[in-house]
Amino acid sequence: MIDRLCRLLLVLLLLAITAAAPARAASLDAGFRTFLEADIWPAARAEGVPRGVFDAAFTGVSADTKLPDLVLPGGKDTVAEINFQSEFKSGADYLSERAVAGNAATARKLRSRYGDLLSRIEQRYGVPAPIILAIWGRESAFGAAKIPMNAFEVLGTKAFLSRRKAMFREELVAALKIVADGHLKVSEMKSSWAGALGQPQFMPTKFLKYAVDFDGDGRRDIWNSVPDTLASIANYLKAAGWQAGRDWGFEAEIPAAVSCRGEGPDKAYRIGDLVDAGVSRVAGRTFPKDELSATGHLLFPAGRLGPSFVATPNFYVIKEYNNSDLYALFVGHVADRIQGAGPLVGAWRKTDRLTxxxxxxxxxxxxxxxxxxxxxxxxxxxxxxxxxxxxxxxxxxxxxxxxxxxxxxxx
Known part of the structure; x- marks a missing residue:
């Protein structure tokens, strides 16, 4: 009798939950539409976005609650137990030999095909072709990756529900401005799950600041134009402070006497002083002579449980593009491999599985x-x-x- 009663109560509870779901969805959608109208439209109008563009952008759009890093109404503002962003997972996976070698091989072919273009871009912006190619490959598989999501749905949802509402609100208004300025139609505004656009995966505010028309057709087309894509990447890095003539960094053997607590962009060392303290490049190589008197930084992307490096300030410029040590390391290492370097010497050791x-x-x-x-x-x-x-x-x-x-x- 008790078991039968428990089963009945469970069924009634499930029915109640099922019945409440459409009401919650309707309430969320109503809140989303109110947010767009009361908050986003005045901001977009102030930036010169026509009402027709605004209406077209959000026709048929609703909040996508399947996106990561959202705080749903009534939910707790905390991080997810599992991180789905690849840049913050295992270094051994992210910098696997298959991924690095494949990107480097494709980039070498493209460097040959676009040699004249890359030379002109490097001459204008001071950023080496291998770095540009490595970013292009990492961001969109050299333009081959599918980027299927509706940018206005992604950015609108995140401006409404994410943990970083103010940032995504700014990005959403910038996306509307991109269409209003005639760069793309609403139907062409496709993005990643984070709202990044085109082959270089620029957030909309970065597009407005750094995208360039390098092919001279009057449009900053980072979706279809290879010259505009590559030059825009270079322009971004130059604006972020790229130091022409310097490398991104060097894999190094760092003795225990040089503490891993000394890493970071806010702790600078003369590279020659690091050498005097026992730091050396791997495989018997030496640091370039012109680097010995320059500034370097210790880098332990997996602490003492992975490869270690002496990074230059250019490493942190790459991080301005994507704020991940593994991302910047991937770009720098692929750039080296494009130029004939071998795999990393240091091993990624097994670590505790922590969420x-x-x-x-x-x-x-x-x-x-x-x-x-x-x-x-x-x-x-x-x-x-x-x-x-x-x-x-x-x-x-x-x-x-x-x-x-x-x-x-x-x-």
Whole structure:
């Protein structure tokens, strides 16, 4: 009798939940339309966007609650347990030999095909062709990747529901302005799940700032024009501070006496001083003579559990394009491989399997202990890695500068 009653209550509960779902969806959609009309339209109108463009952009568009990093009404503002963005996953996977070698091989063929174009772009912007090609390959498989999502649905949803509403609100207005300025039709505004556009995967504000018309046809076409695509990438990096004539960095052997707590763009060293402290390039190579008196930075993208590097300021310029150590490392390494370099020497060692949520909670504990982890976002950036090293040193653990279950237990 009790079991039968429990089953009946469960059925009634499921029916109630099912019946409530359409009401919640209708309420969410109504809120989305109100948000667009009351918030986005006045901002777009102030930027000169015609009403016809605004209406066309959002005809048939609704909030896409399947997108990542959303905070739904009534939900808790926290990070997802699992991080689906490839740039923040395993270095061994992201920089697999298959991915690196494949990109480098294709890029070498394209460098031959577009040699004159790339030379003109490099002469104007000071950014080496291999770096430009590596970014093109990483962002859109050299223009071959499918980018199927409706940019206005993605950006509208994220402006309404994401954890970074203000940022995506600005991007949404910029996307409307792109159409209003005649660069693309509404139907052609396709993006990634993050709202990035075209072959270089520019966010709309970056398009308005850095996209260029290099083929001279009067349009900044990063969707179909190879000259505009490659020159726009170079222009972006130049504006971000690319130092012409310098490399991005060098794989290095860094002795234990040089702490992994010393990494980061805010800690600069004379490369010659690092050499004097025992830092050397891998495989017996030496640093270029003109680099010895220049500024470098220690880089441990997986703490002491992966390859280590001496990065130049240009590494952090690449990070301005995509704020991920693995992304910038992939671009720099592919650029080296285009020019004939071999695979990385250092190995990505096996690490504890921690979710983004695990790292988020670790960061909270580190902050509670007075550590500076940067953003508490579940991602092991350089400030989090340094803070882990500091905590390990204080607790008498081996200094790895990488999240581990042993440190979680001690914190």
């Amino acid at each position: 983004r949520g695990d790292v988020f909670r670790m960061q909270e504990k580190l902050v509670a202990n007075g550590r500076d982890v940067g953003a508490v976002d579940g991602l092991a950036g350089f400030k989090t890695r340094r803070s882990i090293g500091e905590a390990e040193a204080r607790l008498g653990l081996p200094e790895t500068c990488w999240p581990s279950r042993a440190l979680v237990a001690r914190l």
